[in-house]
Amino acid sequence: MPVLIRIARTLRRTLLQAVPTILGIVILNFFLLQLAPGDAADVLAGEAGSATEESVAALRARFGLDSPVLEQLATYLGNLAQFSLGFSPRYGMPVADLIAQRLPGTLTLMAVALLIAILLGVILGSLMATFAGRIPDRLLSVFSLLFYSIPSFWIGLMLIVLFSVKLGWLPSGGAGTIGSQLKGFPALLDKARYMVLPATSLALFYVAIYARLTRAAMLEVKNQDFVRTAYAKGLTPFGVTARHILRNALIPITTMAGMHIGGMLGGAVVVETVYSWPGLGRLAFEAVMGRDFTVLLGILLLSSLLVIIANAAVDLVHAWLDPRIGAR
Template identity: 75%
Template sequence: MSSIERLAKTFRRTFLQAIPTVIGIVVINFLLLQLAPGDAADVLAGESGSATMETVAALRARFGLDQPVIVQLIAYLDNLAHFSLGFSPRYNLPVVDIIAQRLPGTVILMISAQLIALAGGIVLGVVMASFAGRWPDRVISVVVTLFYSIPGFWIGLMLILVFSVRLGWLPSGGSATIGADIGGFDALLDRARYMVLPAVSLALFYIAIYSRLARTAMLEAQTQDYVRTAAAKGLSPLAITVHHVLRNALLPVTTVAGMHFGGLLGGAVVVETVYSWPGLGRLAFEAVMSRDFSVLLGILLLSSLLVIIANVTVDLVQAWLDPRIEAR
């Protein structure tokens, strides 16, 4: 079986498995949110300060919140069947328009954080495995343990204090310079400056996980017969590490990275709030506080799709890294 056929078979298998997963996620999320106290009508009425019971009832009727749960679920599934995520009572806009405004920021932040975490974790894992039991291994182990133990919001605040307040190298919040009349490469560089601290804050926790996992996987791979065979053939230690040990050690790292992609969005809620980053995480927090479950359901559905896409990507990467992996 050729590489293209193997990748296509892996893609078809994962895609077919994703369909019932998405349906289950939609139904479970909808039913769980119905258990939450209050709704958007209560919040809107409370903010107005002078709403009556009749006003609250009219708001519930307007947004269909007075219908039985099963009726609301059928209406929501019907909207999804027509490629609609519903209407937001809070923002008075279609949910898809609200999410479309925030989605690019979160996707860029998550991808940047994942790349930083993978690159940093793999590099540190290689160094730790190469100096196993010696002082570089011990020092890096202590540092990554700190990354794993310290809460994300505290790391974010400390990075702001050091690099924004003390040194003045990077901005403390936002996504771009307000009112700056720039374009092209200068605009890209400006957005990159605002992204450094949020992406690093989100990535440090996962750097700790990937580095320890890469270290363990590399130490295990170094004991395999194919590594001894490569050494007997006269290959240099660098060639053995890159072409034999590291390639096989990446399999568990990429597997865990796919599993953690959804956790990045959960961490983005805190990071986006600390850095005032306009993304889905901050929008989800605002939707919870305002009981705007239409927006929250849309974010949860989109998050599920992003995780599924990440898992498909991981399956394809693993099939490419190890030709022995075939879809069954």
């Protein structure tokens, strides 16, 4: 019961803090985007190729792009107050619908990538810590340095070259076989095949971070007195590592993972573009190119929400991992 109360209290506090934060983010982003040259009407007109002064002015008037900046902001905030994200001039549909279409794709991609990153990172980091200073540690250190420094678009392209072009094992892009009538488990398997490469290229950078972090945290915990106590109980080295060292070492890793959720969204832009994955990242990219600021603002708003939720989740995981934290 006290656990539930603690969770409820954490959530309430998070919610209260979230409102001003999100408002600030929206307003700041709104002005930042105004600084960019051009607007959606320019791009639309440019793409049409045959636009006249009058038709562009008409477009502006239709989407409210000709009103003063502050009035546009007031309209946008007014829409937000009614839980509406506005209307996209480019796609000709409400932004909320647009995002709802793309959000699941990005969320699955991020969740799978984060899961791969944490699992693989913790396993590799544990191995590195176990063999600290010896050859397996050195080798893995080199690999983690490589993954850390190679940009994800290049890794993405190389993975496509190897696994799609040379070996032909995995599809090079998209989110599912087009026109397939698969249902149930085969459909899931089909989706999973399309997920492997994008999730891997998104994850590798974070695998490197978590591996190094796990290694450092475990080496630190390893020298603490309670680890000696655990050995004195007659536990096996594996038992000591799994039950006593790892759990303590996970605390800094969850902190980092929470902070990375926001960064991963940024990484998803690149990876989704490379793999033509229909997700939020690519939508954001297209919105920037089309100067479709309502869509972009909607995505930024949603990302900040996502980060806030992720932080709250990390707080809860912390309280579960470390009983000393819950006492706030």
